Amino acid sequence: MNRRASRDHGLFPSEAEIARRLSQTPQEWAAKAKALERDGLPHIDPVMGGRFWPAVRAYFLARYGLSGADPLAPDGPENLDAL
Template sequence: MGAAARKPDAGLFPCEAEIARRLSQTPADWRARAVVLERDGLPRIDPIMGGRYWPAVLAYFNKRYGIASFGPSAMDGTENLDALR
């Protein structure tokens, strides 16, 4: 299913016009900026899915602006569930 045949805001792989809208860009401005941002790690358009994986696009911008997601913290010891009684 090509980009033209699917819904513009289709789930995890939105079309470029929808990504531009979500990022407050015009489609033309987004096309130009995406070329530059891809050199910095912006996910490319997946050739099979026909769009950029939206969670990866969000992760790219979160990392770019210092809001990277955090992983699980180190365990601080064994849980003692008997202490709850």
């Protein structure tokens, strides 16, 4: 595995890999990332040279109202007699 490919699987993926994960072309992502940074998208970390992927993911989950959602949480036993 080359250095770039291994970097794309880590916590600080390349911008091209982030674009791929978000179904964007690298060019589309570059333009959108600038605007989204003004809205809270994590910036590229100057030491690590990439965006911290868990924070990017958390940003988008919060943006779409899913940051605290747990859709698989049980809500109690089923009561079929209630129908």
